[in-house]
Amino acid sequence: MILDLGAGLLTGLSLIVAIGAQNAFVLRQGLLRRHVGAVVxxxxxxxxxLILAGVAGIGTLVERAPLALEVVRWLGVAFLTAYGVRSLLAARSSSALRTTGAASAALGSTVATAAALTWLNPHVYLDTVLLLGSIASAHGPEGRWWFAAGACAASVLWFAGLGYGARLASGLFARPRAWQVLDVVIGVVMLLIAVSLALR
Known part of the structure; x- marks a missing residue:
């Protein structure tokens, strides 16, 4: 039980800690202190x-639906490209950093963006559903659910820590130049992920 839980925790963290579009968005909202709870x-x-679906065996259905994954892939490419370009354009103006984009977005728009960054990423189906699901199955009928519990705990801890922990760096982001750099980094990350998806 403890070993399964720990394995799930470590595996879950290893899959979500990498810098990606979703993490960049959570970090930005945490720094802005806007709708952090909703985004997390x-x-x-x-x-x-997604984790529970993968452990329950839904991964086999995802694997057999290549057309659906292809549609999600190109929607993801379009969305990430638009978001990346918007971040790069926002970086051009230091005076409007706190009033454009994510800073002034309404709750509904922010939640929709967080959902799109999650569900329009085909890697989430391959990593979270297929990969985690297959690893969990190796832990046996009961152990796989403890593995799932560990992976779920990793997800909650990571997103809460990233979103609410970002305020610790708020002193650094008191300067407009820091926001410009962050917007450039986020824009480049989004565009690189869009290119990687397009070239798959």
């Missing part, structure tokens, strides 16, 4: 649903 909840709950 959307990302964590989405992960929990």
């Amino acid at each position: 909840a959307v990302c964590a709950v989405s992960d929990l649903v």
Whole structure:
């Protein structure tokens, strides 16, 4: 039980800690202190649903639906490209950093963006559903659910820590130049992920 739980925790963290579009968005919202709870909840709950689906065996259905994954892939490419370009354009203006984009977005728009960054990423189906699901199955009928519990805990801890822990760096982001750099980094990350998806 403890070993299965620990394995799930470590595996879950290893898959979500890498810098990606979703993490960059959570970090930005945490720094802005705008709708952090809602963004963390959307990302964590989405992960929990995907993890549990993978452990329950839904991964086999995903594997047999290449057309659906292809549609999601190109929607993801379009969305990430648009978001990346928007971040790069926002970086051009230091005076409007706190009033454009994510800073002034309404709750509904922010939640929709967080959901899109999660569900329009085909890697989430391959990593979270297929990979985690297959690793969990190696832990046996009961152990796989303890593994799932560990992976779910990793997701909640990571997104909560990233979203609410970002405020510790708020002193650094008191300067407009820091926001410009962050917007450039986020824009480049989004565009690189879009290119990697397009070239798959």
